Amino acid sequence: MSETARFKATLQDVARTAGVSLATVDRVVNRRDGVRGKTVARVEAALAKLGYRPDAAAARLARNQTFRFAFILPTGANSFMTNLDEQVRRTADWLASQRAFIDVLHVDVFDPDALAGALASLSSSYDGVATIALDHPKVRAAIDDAANRGIRVVTLVSDAPSSRRLHYVGIDNPAAGRTAAALMGRFLCGRRGSVGVIAGSLVLRDHAERQFGFHQILSSEYPELSPLAAVEGRDDNERTRMLTARLLSSQPDLAGLYSVGAGNRGIAAALEASGRAHDIVWIAHELTVHTRALLLRGVIDAIINQDPGHEARSAARVLLAHCLGDPVMPDQERINIDIFLRDNLP
Incomplete structure (x- = not known):
């Protein structure tokens, strides 16, 4: 230099x-x-x-130009989404230095009417929105309508690929499900039995794709294991506790559990109450303070993770790039699939 x-x-x-x-x-x-x-x-x-x-920010300052973005995140106490919310707010501090600003809106993303309504009611003063998406006709139509009104749309964590969204920020969910199945098969190591799948909602494309990838590999490569039809816990701890308890009582040959979404504290409570917490192989998603503790105790065997900080920053970068007409760098915005055992916890 x-x-x-x-x-x-x-x-x-x-x-x-x-x-x-x-x-x-x-x-x-x-x-x-x-x-x-x-x-x-x-x-x-x-x-x-x-x-x-x-200096693009200085040029925008000279022109008195700013950008305003909305992030639509779920209501409730889901630990991963709480972490994502925190990371979005941290990203807002960086974005402010670029003369761009974030508003965080909380919506029941399991309800297509609520999510579509939130998108439809976005003010035209927003230059872009990053939203957890349902792959539902009403939500796709609301995304398309926002795009028609000049609001740039990025889907976050869960996608609606046939909509007019500009970019999806999240992991390859079918690959995440296949990874979970490969881990399940190796951990069970020749044991026979059924494997339960608990999703948040199969209307969420990320959950549907994960369970698809999981069934794909488990059925084709581990014929001694029988994946059960997915049940929906809506990421609620009490609901997932009840569903897990029902699986334990109705499936005496239950050998494994794949938790596609959240509600993991409820699953842990049911497993520990049954006395089978260390007998059943459990693969879960997202490294949080709760899943970390369960992994360290040997209740969870492995965690498939996505980095909420990377996702928040990526969504902000992508929205800003589209506003400025700058290219999006695919390598920088690719969200990796992490696998955590208790031996490699960060």
Whole structure:
């Protein structure tokens, strides 16, 4: 790196290097007419020499331009979504430095009418929205309507791919389900029995895709294991406790449990009350303070995780990039699937 590139060059530096006025540099940088070709070449040479990069936030400040985004997150006490909410609010601090601002709205995302209504009622003052999505006709129509009104839409964690959303921020959920099945098969290591699947809601595409991937691998590669039809706990601890207790009593050969969504404290309560917490292999999603403790105690055997901080920042970056007309970098915005055992907890 050259000595001149070690500092952040300003337009004043460029003007001094090129031997022209600041007004002339401004005209060249902003592609305005009225500058001779030789002068343009001299200014462009100075820009290249100094490694000048325009400050987009400063330019927006000069134009008094700001952006406003909404993040639609679920109501309730789901630990992963609570973490995501916290990360969105942290991201808001960074985004404010870019002259962009976030409002967080809480909606029952399991209810298509409620979610579609929230999208439909978004003010046209919003430049973009990041939303947990249901792959439901009403929600897809509401996303399309928001796009028609000029609101850029990014789906977050759960997708609605046939809608007019611009980008999906989340993991590859079928792959996550296949990963859970591969872990289940290896942990059970030749044992025979049934495997229960507890989802939050199969209307959520991420939950439906995970259980699809799980059944796909378990049925084809582990014929000694019988995956049961998924039941829906709506990510509620008491409901998942009751569903787990019912599985334990109705399926005496139950060998494993795959928790597709949240409500894990309810599952743990039922397993521990049955005395079978260390006999049944349990694969869960999302590393939270509660699932971490269950993993350390050996109640959960493995956790499939997605990074809520990465997702919050990615959604904000993608919305800002679309507002500015900048490219989205796929490698930077890819959300990885993490696998945690108690031996590799961060």
